[in-house]
Amino acid sequence: xxxxxxxxxxxxxxxxxxxxxxxxxxxxxxxxxxxxxxxxxxxxxxxxxxxxxxxxxxxxxxxxxxxxxxxxxxxxxxxxxxxxxxxxxxxxxxxxxxxxxxxxxxxxxxxxxxxxxxxxxxxxxxxxxxxxxxxxxxxxxxxxxxxxxxxxxxxxxxxxxxxxxxxxxxxxxxxxxxxxx
Amino acid sequence: xxxxxxxxxxxxxxxxxxxxxxxxxxxxxxxxxxxxxxxxxxxxxxxxxxxxxxxxxxxxxxxxxxxxxxxxxxxxxxxxxxxxxxxxxxxxxxxxxxxxxxxxxxxxxxxxxxxxxxxxxxxxxxxxxxxxxxxxxxxxxxxxxxxx
Numbered sequence: 001x002x003x004x005x006x007x008x009x010x011x012x013x014x015x016x017x018x019x020x021x022x023x024x025x026x027x028x029x030x031x032x033x034x035x036x037x038x039x040x041x042x043x044x045x046x047x048x049x050x051x052x053x054x055x056x057x058x059x060x061x062x063x064x065x066x067x068x069x070x071x072x073x074x075x076x077x078x079x080x081x082x083x084x085x086x087x088x089x090x091x092x093x094x095x096x097x098x099x100x101x102x103x104x105x106x107x108x109x110x111x112x113x114x115x116x117x118x119x120x121x122x123x124x125x126x127x128x129x130x131x132x133x134x135x136x137x138x139x140x141x142x143x144x145x146x147x148x149x150x151x152x153x154x155x156x157x158x159x160x161x162x163x164x165x166x167x168x169x170x171x172x173x174x175x176x177x178x179x180x181x
Numbered sequence: 182x183x184x185x186x187x188x189x190x191x192x193x194x195x196x197x198x199x200x201x202x203x204x205x206x207x208x209x210x211x212x213x214x215x216x217x218x219x220x221x222x223x224x225x226x227x228x229x230x231x232x233x234x235x236x237x238x239x240x241x242x243x244x245x246x247x248x249x250x251x252x253x254x255x256x257x258x259x260x261x262x263x264x265x266x267x268x269x270x271x272x273x274x275x276x277x278x279x280x281x282x283x284x285x286x287x288x289x290x291x292x293x294x295x296x297x298x299x300x301x302x303x304x305x306x307x308x309x310x311x312x313x314x315x316x317x318x319x320x321x322x323x324x325x326x327x328x329x
Contacts (some may be wrong), residue, residue: 017212034270034273034274050317127243127247128247131251133272134273134274136231137231
């Protein structure tokens with residue numbers, strides 16, 4: 001009896017495996033960042049709105065901040081932009097925009113057209129800092145705590161589904177910063 | 182003379198592939214042949230993280246071009262293959278390597294096939310032994326062995 005059931009059991013097992021594979025198929029695109037829990041890489045980049053000015057990571061030391069990677073050529077960035085603006089209103093921490101692999105003129109035009117959401121704008125036309133951050137597409141959003149450690153990475157556009165979670169995480173980092181100082 | 186139609190088409194297809202594969206590669210100048218070989222090897226074993234299963238070598242994605250540039254600059258800067266691989270892993274994780282490292286979470290990848298093979302061999306051995314015993318029994322009934 002068991003012998004006759006064996007092929008059926010193997011078949012059911014295989015079906016289970018494939019269904020599990022299908023269920024997690026959309027997560028397979030997401031590459032876990034090895035940078036979570038690591039310090040944010042050092043940077044020294046021009047401010048997009050004032051190229052004469054250089055922004056370094058020390059400027060942001062001691063407080064949590066959000067680093068949002070965007071580019072004018074990126075349609076998903078346009079999609080998430082209303083929520084990024086909303087985020088700027090909902091949180092106290094600085095919202096830093098990293099303009100990634102973009103052209104200066106195009107970026108400024110984009111800001112003029114869709115509005116500015118960020119407190120600080122980093123300009124990384126070569127994409128060098130993006131590589132240090134392990135960015136593999138725009139948009140990506142990093143949460144960095146008051147010790148300068150990367151705590152969370154959101155890949156792809158921020159959506160209504162992920163917004164509340166993101167805000168909760170930032171509030172958590174803000175609370176930690178207050179408890180720590 | 183008969184014209185070899187199909188092989189010609191095949192050759193064209195193959196040529197297409199060669200042209201497409203090479204279009205993504207920038208012209209690079211190396212000081213030594215070893216550097217060039219190392220470069221070719223590294224861009225082949227590093228994955229383009231934005232593509233569907235494509236090595237850096239043949240990818241047209243802008244990020245892949247940037248990463249190739251990184252590999253090139255670091256080779257010219259005297260970094261070792263290990264250091265360059267580590268540089269990529271620190272940023273993009275194990276996913277960037279086509280050969281995943283042998284670690285606890287990749288154990289099933291490396292050992293799974295061997296375990297499956299052993300299970301299959303074991304099952305085959307059991308089946309063969311059973312069948313042989315069955316055959317022996319049947320033969321024994323048909324023509325009893327003379328007692329020794």
